[in-house]
Amino acid sequence: xxxxxxxxxxxxxxxxxxxxxxxxxxxxxxxxxxxxxxxxxxxxxxxxxxxxxxxxxxxxxxxxxxxxxxxxxxxxxxxxxxxxxxxxxxxxxxxxxxxxxxxxxxxxxxxxxxxxxxxxxxxxxxxxxxxxxxxxxxxxxxxxxxxxxxxxxxxxxxxxxxxxxxxxxxxxxxxxxxxxxxxxxxxxxxxxxxxxxxxxxxxxxxxxxxxxxxxxxxxxxxxxxxxxxxxxxxxxxxxxxxxxxxxxxxxxxxxxxxxxxxxxxxxxxxxxxxxxxxxxxxxxxxxxxxxxxxxxxxxxxxxxxxxxxxxxxxxxxxxxxxxxxxxxxxxxxxxxxxxxxxxxxxxxxxxxxxxxxxxxxxxxxxxxxxxxxxxxxxxxxxxxxxxxxxxxxxxxxxxxxxxxxxxxxxxxxxxxxxxxxxxxxxxxxxxxxxxxxxxxxxxxxxxxxxxxxxxxxxxxxxxxxxxxxxxxxxxxxxxxxxxxxxxxxxxxxxxxxxxxxxxxxxxxxxxxxxxxxxxxxxxxxxxxxxxxxxxxxxxxxxxxxxxxxxxxxxxxxxxxxxxxxxxxxxxxxxxxxxxxxxxxxxxxxxxxxxxxxxxxxxxxxxxxxxxxxxxxxxxxxxxxxxxxx
Amino acid sequence: xxxxxxxxxxxxxxxxxxxxxxxxxxxxxxxxxxxxxxxxxxxxxxxxxxxxxxxxxxxxxxxxxxxxxxxxxxxxxxxxxxxxxxxxxxxxxxxxxxxxxxxxxxxxxxxxxxxxxxxxxxxxxxxxxxxxxxxxxxxxxxxxxxxxxxxxxxxxxxxx
Numbered sequence: 001x002x003x004x005x006x007x008x009x010x011x012x013x014x015x016x017x018x019x020x021x022x023x024x025x026x027x028x029x030x031x032x033x034x035x036x037x038x039x040x041x042x043x044x045x046x047x048x049x050x051x052x053x054x055x056x057x058x059x060x061x062x063x064x065x066x067x068x069x070x071x072x073x074x075x076x077x078x079x080x081x082x083x084x085x086x087x088x089x090x091x092x093x094x095x096x097x098x099x100x101x102x103x104x105x106x107x108x109x110x111x112x113x114x115x116x117x118x119x120x121x122x123x124x125x126x127x128x129x130x131x132x133x134x135x136x137x138x139x140x141x142x143x144x145x146x147x148x149x150x151x152x153x154x155x156x157x158x159x160x161x162x163x164x165x166x167x168x169x170x171x172x173x174x175x176x177x178x179x180x181x182x183x184x185x186x187x188x189x190x191x192x193x194x195x196x197x198x199x200x201x202x203x204x205x206x207x208x209x210x211x212x213x214x215x216x217x218x219x220x221x222x223x224x225x226x227x228x229x230x231x232x233x234x235x236x237x238x239x240x241x242x243x244x245x246x247x248x249x250x251x252x253x254x255x256x257x258x259x260x261x262x263x264x265x266x267x268x269x270x271x272x273x274x275x276x277x278x279x280x281x282x283x284x285x286x287x288x289x290x291x292x293x294x295x296x297x298x299x300x301x302x303x304x305x306x307x308x309x310x311x312x313x314x315x316x317x318x319x320x321x322x323x324x325x326x327x328x329x330x331x332x333x334x335x336x337x338x339x340x341x342x343x344x345x346x347x348x349x350x351x352x353x354x355x356x357x358x359x360x361x362x363x364x365x366x367x368x369x370x371x372x373x374x375x376x377x378x379x380x381x382x383x384x385x386x387x388x389x390x391x392x393x394x395x396x397x398x399x400x401x402x403x404x405x406x407x408x409x410x411x412x413x414x415x416x417x418x419x420x421x422x423x424x425x426x427x428x429x430x431x432x433x434x435x436x437x438x439x440x441x442x443x444x445x446x447x448x449x450x451x452x453x454x455x456x457x458x459x460x461x462x463x464x465x466x467x468x469x470x471x472x473x474x475x476x477x478x479x480x481x482x483x484x485x486x487x488x489x490x491x492x493x494x495x496x497x498x499x500x501x502x503x504x505x506x507x508x509x510x511x512x513x514x515x516x517x518x519x520x521x522x523x524x525x526x527x528x529x530x531x532x533x534x535x536x537x538x539x540x541x542x543x544x545x546x547x548x549x550x551x552x553x554x555x556x557x558x559x560x561x562x563x564x565x566x567x568x569x570x571x572x573x574x575x576x577x578x579x580x581x582x583x584x585x586x587x588x589x590x591x592x593x594x595x596x597x598x599x600x601x602x603x604x605x606x607x608x609x610x611x612x613x614x615x616x617x618x619x620x621x622x623x624x625x626x627x628x629x
Numbered sequence: 630x631x632x633x634x635x636x637x638x639x640x641x642x643x644x645x646x647x648x649x650x651x652x653x654x655x656x657x658x659x660x661x662x663x664x665x666x667x668x669x670x671x672x673x674x675x676x677x678x679x680x681x682x683x684x685x686x687x688x689x690x691x692x693x694x695x696x697x698x699x700x701x702x703x704x705x706x707x708x709x710x711x712x713x714x715x716x717x718x719x720x721x722x723x724x725x726x727x728x729x730x731x732x733x734x735x736x737x738x739x740x741x742x743x744x745x746x747x748x749x750x751x752x753x754x755x756x757x758x759x760x761x762x763x764x765x766x767x768x769x770x771x772x773x774x775x776x777x778x779x780x781x782x783x784x785x786x787x788x789x
Binding site for chain 1: 639640642643644645646649650653654656657658659660661662663672673674675677734735750753754756757
């Protein structure tokens with residue numbers, strides 16, 4: 001039965017494992033996946049803990065619906081972030097979480113630090129400590145194949161770190177398969193600090209649903225709806241790259257760090273170029289959208305290789321951001337970050353920032369070790385990627401992420417660093433779109449689109465449609481407006497928190513598509529799977545609770561309103577290019593402040609961004625940490 | 630006309646939804662190891678092949694079964710196991726050239742695809758039609774059409 005899946009507390013220092021049931025009460029409050037992980041984070045990591053110390057915890061989990069016949073294969077990984085010092089939370093597709101569940105576990109809470117390189121072997125109710133000395137130094141997929149060989153079982157799935165995680169690059173990935181990555185907030189670095197190379201899982205335990213026949217029929221209905229939608233079909237053909245095309249057309253991407261918002265002459269980097277090398281697409285567990293390309297590429301330097309992707313973000317990281325305009329470079333860059341275990345977004349942003357600093361004379365040859373940093377030089381970019389992963393030369397500075405690097409490069413460099421709360425922004429430009437700007441400014445894991453982006457705002461839907469979807473009055477159809485945008489952001493926050501806690505991919509909810517499943521569908525699915533009855537309002541409250549406990553973690557670490565602002569350039573430099581709805585636009589600081597006030601009010605937080613006591617009481621958070629798990 | 634379950638590995642995206650719905654339908658539980666269909670994957674090169682009983686015209690399993698427990702269901706055309714006769718000797722598992730018969734790890738019975746009484750769940754859920762339940766004439770035509778499409782694509786490329 002779904003609700004019988006357990007939580008294991010693993011102490012790497014003492015080599016001890018304790019297994020517990022997850023109380024039903026906690027399921028009602030936090031569901032599972034990200035939700036329960038955020039409860040565990042608040043309860044197991046005290047204020048001020050050094051993210052790289054053994055006192056930090058690594059949280060690994062499967063959401064409440066993981067394993068069921070939907071796109072429900074997401075693994076959530078959490079902890080205190082070595083990149084930002086606040087909420088570490090990342091989420092990946094692939095096949096790991098279903099395997100963890102089939103092995104009997106929904107949550108792993110990993111503390112301490114192993115004496116020597118270790119991997120965990122999770123199988124049918126057991127967690128074992130395995131020697132990973134032979135795996136240390138291995139690249140991402142190589143390590144996974146070596147584990148299969150070690151355990152003598154080709155069906156084993158594992159989540160691993162690459163060399164970047166071992167070398168404590170603060171934005172190192174956790175990965176499973178060739179490309180599925182928990183990329184943001186440096187959870188790979190956290191794993192590396194615990195000398196944990198991998199977690200391997202294989203399960204043969206039944207996952208029973210409360211109402212299997214009803215679940216099956218309803219899942220088919222939803223799957224068909226997703227697979228036949230325009231959005232579903234477009235992503236099944238081009239992957240997330242399709243968004244880049246659209247965004248570049250109106251002028252919403254970042255180019256050469258933050259110097260332009262549209263890449264001209266983009267023909268050779270647009271998604272259809274993948275066709276030459278694609279051998280088809282691949283789906284994550286149970287997914288009918290299959291947005292991941294499988295490609296084979298031959299490069300004079302890196303040889304012929306097979307890899308998967310690339311995503312939207314890699315078109316930025318190895319394309320527009322670094323002044324390159326060819327799919328070929330993206331394919332190589334994507335392969336490098338996938339093999340080394342680096343977050344493609346942070347890697348691209350750090351490199352682009354460094355190039356602009358060099359261009360502006362803020363850093364010079366002494367800092368770069370003689371490297372001439374310039375735009376449009378793919379070999380330089382690839383060299384920097386490897387230097388970051390192995391912490392060589394200037395790579396050692398970039399590997400620490402935005403804030404420590406600003407310390408090294410000097411105060412003048414800060415203005416050019418496009419980051420919020422210590423994490424780099426997506427390779428999108430939010431200057432024309434106040435709703436998206438509010439989203440990245442307030443996101444609980446640092447600058448991030450996947451916490452609360454109301455992407456639907458970009459479609460200019462009629463007000464009546466928006467008001468029905470967001471169940472609010474006073475919304476506006478134009479993305480240029482500041483009116484009512486806070487309402488959309490808050491609604492999306494709750495939705496994404498719930499979806500992440502169910503273990504479902506965001507492409508299957510209201511993210512890019514306004515007609516994708518949302519509250520009503522989740523209420524039904526949760527009931528068919530577990531028998532737990534939620535009203536729509538109760539489920540929204542779960543989302544709100546999760547978001548608030550994350551905010552409480554931030555507040556406890558000393559964050560407040562001052563940390564909810566955009567990089568300076570958003571206010572000072574108007575968009576130089578784009579369609580009329582983008583060109584010349586920037587964020588008005590006074591309007592943004594008003595939007596922020598509205599956002600706090602909607603949350604029941606004071607104007608400094610601190611949750612009010614009555615808000616915490618309403619959500620049952622007034623006695624946290626409550627140490628129930 | 631009795632339909633056949635056609636597998637096209639080139640269309641398979643490796644999502645394994647077929648395994649999930651197969652076990653959920655037959656065993657009322659999710660467990661790939663109890664599914665009648667398995668997607669065999671070469672992850673490192675991106676090749677995925679769904680493997681399932683093909684309900685052979687001359688089934689080896691039927692021939693080797695010492696208890697005559699395997700026969701064709703005239704209604705659906707599926708080669709099925711009669712559990713009243715089956716003693717679980719696993720000769721069918723050993724002899725099937727496709728791995729079409731497996732051992733259920735929980736019940737320890739031998740299990741195989743039964744075409745879900747003429748409504749195979751795997752084909753119903755497969756979004757890319759890597760699994761299709763169609764009439765044999767159509768299956769044949771699908772293959773030819775796919776081959777021609779590939780051919781014409783090559784011609785088009787050469788023309789450029």
